[in-house]
Amino acid sequence: MTLRTLLHDFLALLYPEDCRACAGELAMGEEVICSHCRIKLPYTDFHTAPFDNALHPVFWGRVPVQAAGAYLKFQEKGRVQRLLHQLKYRGQEEVGEVLGRWYGALMQNQPDYKGIEVVVPVPLHKSKLKQRGYNQVAAFSRELATALSVPVAEDALQKNRNSLTQTKKDRQARWEAMQQLYSIYNKESIQGKHVLLVDDVITTGATLEACASLLLQNGASAVSIAAIAYTL
Ligand SMILES: [Zn+2]
Incomplete structure (x- = not known):
């Protein structure tokens, strides 16, 4: 002890x-x-088939994604919702840490994750970061990186605004607005590398699509995706 x-x-x-x-x-x-x-907890088994699971088709035709996984299935009023609430609004950063450690232990044993070279969390806007005191996916990301023995690049991406400025009806305009929410910040950290991009919850996949596209446009060799939970 x-x-x-x-x-x-x-x-x-x-x-x-x-x-x-x-x-x-x-x-x-x-x-x-x-x-x-x-x-x-409502675990998925996505990590056992990261190239062929219920999450993977979300990104088809939108952005090329290698492995795609989410640790838990989000359920309204269930344990996962309570955990995420504690993590995001109650200062309980350790929720992300523990879930990251458990998920990392599973990923570590999957050959499909062996090629990953750097972990990148989806960033928060600096005003939100100041308000919350931490990025809710940072601890989760760090634990995954530790398990995979690769570095984390918390500054690879940055969020330019807190939210979309206006609701746009046109699909193309909406996509462009989403793209403009984020930009690359530390390009060197991802160039030529297979990135594991990490978010808290996957709903429409739009955030991950925008960030993954940016990473690929700026020289990442491949992008895989991991989240704490998904709601499809
Ligand atoms: Zn309990």
Whole structure:
């Protein structure tokens, strides 16, 4: 037992923490998510077939994507929604860290992820970053990178505005507006590299499409995609 776990257990005795998924009290040795929730989380098996799963077709005809995966299936009012809420709005960055560690352990054993050379989180606009204090996918991204033994390039991309300035009806105009939300910042970090692009939730795939296109236009050799959850 390390000093860190000893200290953690000692503090847990004094101030018991709650499970971020069910709000029940965490038992000794449990961290962030209780064992019951850990068993009950709606896992996908996308990592076992990253080139041929329900997520992959989302990007067909939009942007060439290598491996595509999401760790969990988002369910309205379910555990995943509560976890993401804690992560995004309650300062619980450790939710991303724990999920990243668990997902990274699965990816590590998949040959399909062996070619990845750098991990890039989808960026937040600097005003949002200041408000939240962290990018909610940063810790998740770091854990995936550690598991895959590759660096993270948190500054590869930047977000130029907080949201789309106006709703545009025309598909092409909407795509262009989406593209303009992001730009490349640290180009050297991704040039000639197979990038694992990471987001929190995949809904329409528009954010990932915009970011993946930018990475490829700026010299990334390939882009794979990973998210905490998906809602299709
Ligand atoms: Zn729980």
